[in-house]
Amino acid sequence: MTLPVILITGKRGQVGFELERSLAVLGHVVAVGRDECDLTNTNAIFSLLERIQPNVIVNPAAYTAVDKAETEVELATQLNATTPAALAQWTAANDALLVHYSTDYVFDGRKSGWYSEDDTPYPQSIYGKTKLAGENAIQASNCRHLILRTAWVYGVHGDNFLKTMLRLMKEREALSIVADQIGSPTSAALLADLTAQLVAMYWRTANRASFAFGTYHAVAEGETSWHEYAQTINRLATQMGWAFRVTADAITPIPAHNYPTSTQRPANSRLATTKLRTSFNLTLPPWQQGVKQVLTQLRAGAQQ
Numbered sequence: 001m002t003l004p005v006i007l008i009t010g011k012r013g014q015v016g017f018e019l020e021r022s023l024a025v026l027g028h029v030v031a032v033g034r035d036e037c038d039l040t041n042t043n044a045i046f047s048l049l050e051r052i053q054p055n056v057i058v059n060p061a062a063y064t065a066v067d068k069a070e071t072e073v074e075l076a077t078q079l080n081a082t083t084p085a086a087l088a089q090w091t092a093a094n095d096a097l098l099v100h101y102s103t104d105y106v107f108d109g110r111k112s113g114w115y116s117e118d119d120t121p122y123p124q125s126i127y128g129k130t131k132l133a134g135e136n137a138i139q140a141s142n143c144r145h146l147i148l149r150t151a152w153v154y155g156v157h158g159d160n161f162l163k164t165m166l167r168l169m170k171e172r173e174a175l176s177i178v179a180d181q182i183g184s185p186t187s188a189a190l191l192a193d194l195t196a197q198l199v200a201m202y203w204r205t206a207n208r209a210s211f212a213f214g215t216y217h218a219v220a221e222g223e224t225s226w227h228e229y230a231q232t233i234n235r236l237a238t239q240m241g242w243a244f245r246v247t248a249d250a251i252t253p254i255p256a257h258n259y260p261t262s263t264q265r266p267a268n269s270r271l272a273t274t275k276l277r278t279s280f281n282l283t284l285p286p287w288q289q290g291v292k293q294v295l296t297q298l299r300a301g302a303q304q
């Protein structure tokens with residue numbers, strides 16, 4: 001079997017960084033960052049695609065600054081909607097596969113249970129709206145696609161809540177963290193490994209056009225609040241030898257309205273992964289497992 005040519009965008013992002021590792025064994029990987037291709041330039045996207053001729057395009061590049069997106073609507077729209085639309089157009093015309101990532105923020109968070117792929121999105125933020133527009137453009141193109149909706153991503157590489165907490169817990173004697181928003185912290189490495197499993201399954205399928213394309217929720221198992229997540233980071237990191245000024249018990253739970261931000265996050269970000277399990281027989285590990293792994297890696301790096 002010939003190996004696929006796999007194009008990865010956003011190679012310096014949290015997920016892009018891990019994808020370069022996880023996809024390397026599957027085919028000829030070309031990973032690009034902003035310097036190689038500015039994704040706000042549609043002509044540059046098409047000339048890159050024509051040059052590389054990928055069989056699989058994996059697109060973790062995005063505009064992810066949730067609060068800033070409220071004032072940078074044009075740029076967020078360009079990266080989260082126009083760029084995926086261009087990738088989808090080329091994918092459809094060339095019988096390639098597009099793997100794309102979306103977010104829990106496409107929902108308003110008012111549902112009481114877990115969100116399924118059949119629930120109607122109703123984003124409340126510019127970030128969520130532009131990500132939904134990207135999903136819609138991909139679906140409308142009829143290209144072969146997998147849209148993985150994930151949430152609360154963190155990893156060794158890049159900026160994220162876990163790393164912010166490690167810093168603040170060293171700097172401050174007290175911390176107040178939002179306790180009335182719930183979701184599933186998902187590691188970038190887990191998402192990248194899942195992506196590699198799906199791409200491998202697709203490439204092995206005799207009749208690739210018949211693969212179970214579509215939108216899937218892809219988050220680590222279980223749920224927590226940002227507050228409980230911060231306490232877990234504190235406890236696990238303390239066990240590993242980190243020294244903090246604040247203890248887990250001194251992290252105060254607060255309602256979201258006491259932590260003013262320019263856009264409101266969903267109160268309920270829980271995404272059910274039943275469809276992923278029934279379609280591909282894939283289950284994802286408890287969220288705490290990834291937290292332990294990332295803390296271990298960060299600790300090892302810090303000690304080098």
Ligand SMILES: NC(=O)C1=CN([C@@H]2O[C@H](COP(=O)(O)OP(=O)(O)OC[C@H]3O[C@@H](n4cnc5c(N)ncnc54)[C@H](OP(=O)(O)O)[C@@H]3O)[C@@H](O)[C@H]2O)C=CC1
Binds near residue numbers: 101154
């Ligand atoms: N982070 C999270 O909590 C969540 C993320 N997601 C989705 O998962 C995907 C991956 O997220 P994550 O890895 O955290 O994102 P990051 O913000 O870590 O990475 C985004 C990447 O996009 C690249 N990028 C931004 N603008 C351009 C541009 N003009 N041209 C080329 N590249 C550009 C960035 O490049 P550079 O490094 O040069 O800035 C960066 O590498 C995204 O689709 C996101 O919406 C979904 C749910 C949660």
Ligand SMILES: Cc1cn([C@H]2C[C@H](O)[C@@H](COP(=O)(O)OP(=O)(O)O[C@H]3O[C@@H](C)C(=O)[C@@H](O)[C@H]3O)O2)c(=O)[nH]c1=O
Binds near residue numbers: 066
């Ligand atoms: C830093 C900090 C945050 N918080 C709260 C604010 C907010 O409700 C929550 C998370 O804040 P952040 O700004 O880190 O998270 P945010 O940027 O909203 O994270 C989101 O990013 C995008 C890209 C996604 O797609 C989402 O799934 C989600 O991960 O924690 C505190 O309560 N205290 C603090 O000191």
